[in-house]
Amino acid sequence: MTVPRFTARDVPPNRLNGDVAILSGPRVSVSHNAVYHPVSGSFFNGSWGLTDYAGGALPLSIPLRGRGERPFGHVDRMPMPSGDFDRRAGTFFYLGPIFPHFGHFLIESLNRMWALGQCRSTIDGVVCHANEDVPELLTKRPFMRDLLVALGVGEGDLIRPSRPTIFEALVIPEPAMQPRAHVYHEFAEMFSRARIAMGIKPPDVKKRNGVYISKTKIKHGVTLVSNEQFIENTMRDHGYDVVYPEDLTFKDQITTFDAFTDVVGCAGSAFHTLLLSAGNKRLRYIAPGDVVNSNYPMIDIALGHDATYFFPSVKAITREGIMFPFEICNVEKLTDAILSHNET
Numbered sequence: 001m002t003v004p005r006f007t008a009r010d011v012p013p014n015r016l017n018g019d020v021a022i023l024s025g026p027r028v029s030v031s032h033n034a035v036y037h038p039v040s041g042s043f044f045n046g047s048w049g050l051t052d053y054a055g056g057a058l059p060l061s062i063p064l065r066g067r068g069e070r071p072f073g074h075v076d077r078m079p080m081p082s083g084d085f086d087r088r089a090g091t092f093f094y095l096g097p098i099f100p101h102f103g104h105f106l107i108e109s110l111n112r113m114w115a116l117g118q119c120r121s122t123i124d125g126v127v128c129h130a131n132e133d134v135p136e137l138l139t140k141r142p143f144m145r146d147l148l149v150a151l152g153v154g155e156g157d158l159i160r161p162s163r164p165t166i167f168e169a170l171v172i173p174e175p176a177m178q179p180r181a182h183v184y185h186e187f188a189e190m191f192s193r194a195r196i197a198m199g200i201k202p203p204d205v206k207k208r209n210g211v212y213i214s215k216t217k218i219k220h221g222v223t224l225v226s227n228e229q230f231i232e233n234t235m236r237d238h239g240y241d242v243v244y245p246e247d248l249t250f251k252d253q254i255t256t257f258d259a260f261t262d263v264v265g266c267a268g269s270a271f272h273t274l275l276l277s278a279g280n281k282r283l284r285y286i287a288p289g290d291v292v293n294s295n296y297p298m299i300d301i302a303l304g305h306d307a308t309y310f311f312p313s314v315k316a317i318t319r320e321g322i323m324f325p326f327e328i329c330n331v332e333k334l335t336d337a338i339l340s341h342n343e344t
Contacts, residue, residue, distance in 0.1 A: 009297070011297050016292065022185065027060065034166070060173070064175075086161060151194050180293065202278040254273055258278050
């Protein structure tokens with residue numbers, strides 16, 4: 001029995017966790033006297049966000065996933081806090097929530113930044129939601145600071161009110177990527193500009209061999225393949241370099257992807273670094289289980305990569321610190337399928 005495989009454009013709906021759509025032309029709204037409600041505790045309690053003075057949620061400000069799902073519990077009308085509000089005069093830009101997770105930061109915290117360049121000279125500050133101190137967050141995760149600076153936002157530009165605050169004028173862009181739903185061309189263009197601003201240049205010569213992106217060093221995360229070491233060893237034996245993203249700086253991750261045309265690995269957030277990589281890739285994803293998050297093929301299509309997804313049979317196991325650990329059944333058959341496909 002062969003390992004099921006599909007190109008990014010041909011993954012059938014029953015193999016996708018979400019939809020895939022490539023669009024153009026996200027919207028921008030300007031809200032006057034928008035009320036900012038700070039995060040209180042967890043992002044998931046729905047008590048934070050932006051409303052009008054009557055408590056009605058500002059539609060473009062609500063984070064969505066999939067077909068209009070509201071993962072953080074937001075409602076159309078929020079209770080207004082009692083007492084006085086702080087007020088900020090001027091025109092501000094709404095960044096949205098800052099998520100500490102690498103992948104979610106790239107696709108859900110930066111997905112409004114495509115519009116900043118259009119109005120940067122008129123903006124008095126960039127408003128965000130976060131459930132921890134922003135300077136501390138950027139210190140712990142310097143890739144966040146690097147990307148924000150590349151997109152025109154310094155640490156001193158970020159505004160995270162601790163009290164309900166009325167902003168005189170607030171620019172609220174539509175997210176250029178809605179996870180598991182659609183992505184706008186402007187999302188990929190935004191990361192191209194960020195790459196240029198970061199001063200990353202394409203390599204003079206690309207390596208002729210491929211690279212395997214390994215997750216074998218991960219101790220905590222969403223998915224993990226318990227017998228991935230076999231895959232890693234096999235790819236190394238066939239001339240592939242092996243890279244562990246957590247051992248590299250953010251810029252080194254980008255230049256590593258730049259150096260290779262052929263990339264293989266288990267689907268995971270490390271592949272979102274491709275948003276900043278130069279040139280089209282030949283990607284071979286291992287998608288353990290029956291489905292893959294539609295964000296991956298959606299980004300591949302938007303960036304123009306030649307991507308193929310392999311769906312090996314797996315059995316669920318338990319592993320501390322991992323949400324969905326798997327063991328691949330007949331892992332030799334999987335590696336044979338990947339290597340034979342790479343020869344075509």
